[in-house]
Amino acid sequence: MPDITWEPYQRTGSDPIRITSTSCCGAYELASQGGQYLVLRRTEQCGYEETGRGVYRDALTVWDNLVTEHNKGHPRHREPNTAPQMMSSG
DSSP states (O other): OOOOOOEEOOOOTTOOOEEEEEOTTSSOEEEEETTEEEEEEEOTTSOEEEEEEESHHHHHHHHHHHHHHHHHTOTTOOOOOOSOOOOOOO
16 A cells, blocks of 8 residues: 555635545545545544545545555454445546
């Protein structure tokens, strides 16, 4: 899995954040805000960090990589990826 850089989540403007999907135990959340998509995780300080902010395809790639790796740690509990799938054109 490629290196993933986490940054403190900073709410931008007054746009609401919408959670699109949550990993099996809530470790990661795929979200959208202000026309961008991102992946969130909780911090020990009761805040959030983000990664993958940008267009849907890029955030979904990060989400898929994180959930795949995360599920390897749950051998008896393999939830399918619940994020909406992209349609290929062709």
